[in-house]
Amino acid sequence: MVVAFREIRTPLTLALCFAAASSYGQIASFSPQNPKIGEDIRVIYSPQAKNAVIQRAPSVTLRALVLPEVGLLPTLLEIPMTKAGSGWQVELRIQKPEARFLLFEFVSGDLKDDNRERGWDGMVMGPDGKALRSGHYWRAAVVAFGGYMGFKRSMNVPLAKREISQERSLYPDNYFALNLSWYLEMNPVPTDAGKAKIKKELAAALKQFRSTEEALPMILVWLEQVGQTEKADSLRKVFSAENPNGRVAAASRMREISKEPHASKRSLLMEKYLVEFPMKQEEVLSTQRQLVSAYIQAEEYAKAFALVQSAPKLEPALYKSLTTPMVEKGIDLEKASEWAAAGISIIRKQDESAKPSSSTLAEWKQSQNSALSSLLNNRGSALLKLKKAGEAVPPLLEAYELSEGRDLAINENLLDAYVAASEYKKALDVGLDCLRKGK
Secondary structure (H helix, E strand, C coil): CCEEEECCCCHHHHHHHHHHHHHCCCCEEEECCCCECCCEEEEEECCCCCCCCCCCCCCCEEEEEEEECCCCCCEEEEEECEEECCEEEEEEEECCCCEEEEEEEEEECCEEECCCCCCEEEECECCCCCECCCHHHHHHHHHHHCEECCEECCCCHHHHHHHHHHHHHHCCCCHHHHHHHHHHHHCCCCCHHHHHHHHHHHHHHHHHCCCCHHHHHHHHHHHHHCCCHHHHHHHHHHHHHHCCCCHHHHHHHHHHHHHCCCHHHHHHHHHHHHHHCCCCHHHHHHHHHHHHHHHHHCCCHHHHHHHHHHCCCCCCHHHHHHHHHHHHHCCCHHHHHHHHHHHHHHHHHCCHHHCCCCCCHHHHHHHHHHHHHHHHHHHHHHHHHCCCHHHHHHHHHHHHHHCCCCCHHHHHHHHHHHHHCCCHHHHHHHHHHHHHCCC
C-alpha cells in the first residue's frame, strides 16, 4: 500500500476551515470524506473544538488504517501533521487500487482522540462514484464488532445490517459479505426465522459458489450451524475427492489436526499439511507458527529451532517461545543459551522496515524490547544454571535495564548471578533498587 502525504500550503483557506470547524464544534474534517483512488484527502484537526481531546500539544499525528479487499493485509499509517494557525493539517493521497475503507484517529503522546469512540471513517469510491468492493463490508464489520485493530467504534447492529445488505446488493459474488450477513442473523441470539433465512440462502449459495473453492469451506460450516451436519459432511467428501489439494480438503485436514491431542502426532500432520496444500504467504507463516508451537509442546526443540531459523519472515519472538521451556525445565541448556543468542542477534539487526504494516511504530518497538529482554533473560538464566555466572551477568544486566527493573524474574536472576559471581556490592545495589521500585 503506497500512500503519499504532503502539507497543505493555502494558509487563508486553512484559517477559514479551522474557524468553520471550531465554530460548529467539529473536531476533525476530511475532504473529501469518501475519496477515489489517487484523490487528495485534506485532513484538519481542530483543538479548539468543544470535545477535542488533544488541545495544547506540541505535535499531532494522524493515524489512518487502510483496509483493503477482504483477505489482504491492512496498512496502518502514522502521518505527522503540520501546525497551521490554531489547528493541525495534512493532506494524503491513496495511490494503490487495493484500498477500500479508511479508519482515522489522532494521537499526541499518550493522548488519543477517536471522537469518543465514534471514530472517523471514509469509504474509497470507484470512478463511477460507487463504493468499491468490500467497502460496505468493512463499515458493517467495524460497527458490528465495535471497532477493528484498536480503532474503536460504537456498536450499531442495525447499521451493520444495512451496510452488509448494500455490499451484497452491489457485489453479489462477495462471499465474505454473505458470511458476515449470516453471522448478524444468528447473533447475539439465534432465532428460528434467522435460521430459516440462512437455510434458504445456503441452498442458493451452494449453486452460486459451486465453482468458487475459496467460498465452499465457509458454506459447509454454515450448513452445520443450521443443523445440516450430515449434508455438510457428505458435500465435504465430494468436494475433497474432486480436488484433494483444494480448499475444502485443506480445511478438513486442519480440522483433523486441531482435534489431535498428542503434540508429536499433531506436528507430523502439520508437516504433511505444509507440503500437500498450496497456500498464500500469510497462510504459510500462520501454519509454521502452529507447527513451531506443536514442536515445543512435543519437546522437539531441535525441529522448532530448525524451522524458525529456516523461515526468516517468522517473528524472532518465537525464539523466546522455544527457549523459555528449555530453561525452565533445564533441558539442553547449552543449546538454549545458543538459540537465545540467535534470537537476540536477529532482533538487534532489525530496523523499522521489519515492522508489520498493521502495527504502530510504538507498539512494534515495545514488542521488540519485550522480546529482547526475555531472550536476554533466557540466555543469562541458562548460563547461570550451567554454573557460568560471569557469562550470565551481562545479558541479565541488559535485560534488567531494558525492563527498568520491573520484571521480577529478571530481577531475581540478576541477583542470583551477582551472588554466584561473588559481586555482593552489585547484588546489594540491585536489591535496594528493586525495593525502591516495589519489586
